[in-house]
Amino acid sequence: MALAGCSGGGEQKPASHRTAAEKPKPYTGPMAKDAWSSLGGGHSRIEMKQVERRGDRSVLRFYLTNPGKEPEHYSFGTTIAGSAYGNLHFMLVDPVGHKAYTPLYDNNGTGKTVGSDLFIMSAFPGARYETILEFPPLPASLDRMTVVTPTTAGEFTGVPVVDGQGPVKPAAPVPDFFDKPKPGSQVAWPVRGLDAPAKGGAYELYGITEGEVKSTTSSAAEEKVGLRTDVLFAFDKATLSARAESILDEVAAETKAKADPSKPPILITGHTDGKGGHDYNMSLSQRRADAVLKELQARLGTAYQYKAEGKGETEPIAKEGGPDDAQARQKNRRVEISYQIRQRTAGTGSTTSGGQQADPGGDAGPPAPFRPDGPTVASRFASFGQGGDKRRIDVKPFYRDGAYLVAVFDIVNLGPDAGPNELEDYSTSGGGPFGDFSVSDPSTRIVYRGVRLGKDGGTYVDPGRASFRHDPGTDNRGFFYVPAPPPSVRTVTFNAGPFGQIPNVPVR
Incomplete structure (x- = not known):
């Protein structure tokens, strides 16, 4: 055929x-x-x-x-x-x-x-x-x-x-x-x-997974979770939606299981698409990063250090202006949470059937x-x-x-x-x-x-x-x-x- x-x-x-x-x-x-x-x-x-x-x-x-x-x-x-x-x-x-x-x-x-x-x-x-x-x-x-x-x-x-x-x-x-x-x-x-x-x-080997709500880029040493702001926030707003609560519950549980408190900070970075003025985008992305930081801190407590940054439209991950412009802009509107992964020491982690030490993330x-x-x-x-x-x-x-x-x-x-x-x-x-x-x-x-x-x-x-x-x-x-x-x-x-x-x- x-x-x-x-x-x-x-x-x-x-x-x-x-x-x-x-x-x-x-x-x-x-x-x-x-x-x-x-x-x-x-x-x-x-x-x-x-x-x-x-x-x-x-x-x-x-x-x-x-x-x-x-x-x-x-x-x-x-x-x-x-x-x-x-x-x-x-x-x-x-x-x-x-x-x-x-x-x-x-x-x-x-x-x-x-x-x-x-x-x-x-x-x-x-x-x-x-x-x-x-x-x-x-x-x-x-x-x-x-x-x-x-x-x-x-x-x-x-x-x-x-x-x-x-x-x-x-x-x-x-x-x-x-x-x-x-x-x-x-x-x-x-x-x-x-x-x-x-x-x-x-x-380091980096793997990428993409879901409807979040994407994850991870290696043995660090992990970055990208959350779609279209799901977390209303258009042009920095107030978290009701759906964001359950999403951040899941992210906080995963962060607690993997993040190393001795290697701060947990970095929260806000990003916008290329529409709008630079100053406005920087402000919106900072306010959104601050909102996510506040919610993560409430869930994880003071054992971790946190830092929020707004990057506006300056670090896109997809090229805007082409035939897939709407999809590209959606990918660029995100809040990223990155942290260093806790390393397991010999004798504390599981091992493979051949005696080889399992990976730091345990998965x-x-x-x-x-x-x-x-x-x-x-x-x-x-x-x-x-x-x-x-x-x-x-x-x-x-x-x-x-x-x-x-x-x-x-x-x-x-x-x-x-x-x-x-x-x-x-x-x-x-x-x-x-x-x-x-x-x-x-x-x-x-x-x-x-x-x-x-x-x-x-x-x-x-x-x-x-x-x-x-x-x-x-x-x-x-x-x-x-x-x-x-x-x-x-x-x-x-x-x-x-x-x-x-x-x-x-x-x-």
Whole structure:
């Protein structure tokens, strides 16, 4: 069924079904996936081994195998320059502690990734190439992590974290440049920068949830709750409505459970839309912030310190003046409540089944074990552009990884053309390659959006833009992380952008 423009529909009956109540059998095979990567990366098989603690740094150790018939040059950079350098732009994710780590780069962070140098030689078919990549140091409490690759293999969950033994170098021999390792042999790439000054990144992961009354942006360290002033106040007024009482009761209970009194203040910030004069907007936003402060203080008492600020129209979160002007203005009219989250100390918080310390907010499950994708549970078709290029999305069961939900799917290009860049069709609103995609809880209508690195990060926990093939007949595995809904939620709605809404996706 062809669709006009960028619309969703055309359901295909899945090949198999699994209800939300059914649990997949434990997986006992290797942590391995086939992968495609662009920018000359080619087809590979990636098998994870472990992450090692090495004092002031960490080492990811894995294997690459060429499943083809001819020698292959591999690169896992996310830019043309990174590809030329043979960079490995992998990422480590602590899904319980809400943290992400990017590789060490030599020359104090301005050079190349530290570890295996894939640029020097090609991989011969069937040989198993030991690969290492260095990262910043990790917390001692971690025993499992997720490794994110910029390929169609995507994420590898449940990778063990161990104390490293011996020198930081490959255990397998490095062949000479003109050697041709035989299929089944184990060799290693040459390495670079192991002892040079290097720098990597460690980031808080921020998740966004949006409801009809409030939105929440949270990490392990802080939380910001945005309340719609259209619900709290009458138009142009600073007197709280009757409905605001119950809303603030809920916010106060959540704040009391999470906010750290030793890290003041609880900050209440008022915002308006762009209509009206600046002085008037500043005054209105300040009065509204003061009104919310007074109500929170009445509920929370003097154990906390408070501060109210009015920002007027100066810090919009949505662009006004476009086709969605009314919706943008509604988003900009808000009162935000932000605070530092109370950190649990060792021995006082719950731990996961593997002994890993639970997250500070206490709402994360254990890290997910490694396992293959489940069966297709739903399919949709969509057509794009004037030529009617057709694609199909095959949705897999979603799953929980610590504090997050992982949305998994395949996108198949049915042709007739490749198009200039098919990813643009899924990210018109920004937010990674799948910015138009989200997940929602049908019972509460809360929407869960892509998890990003840092407060204002442009990097998301997804495959990035380096992994996708565009030729007709090719398929690509996609995924992205969103904040996990409550444990009681067993099915969700997948808001799949141009493919439409796909209900009843099981969560395993």
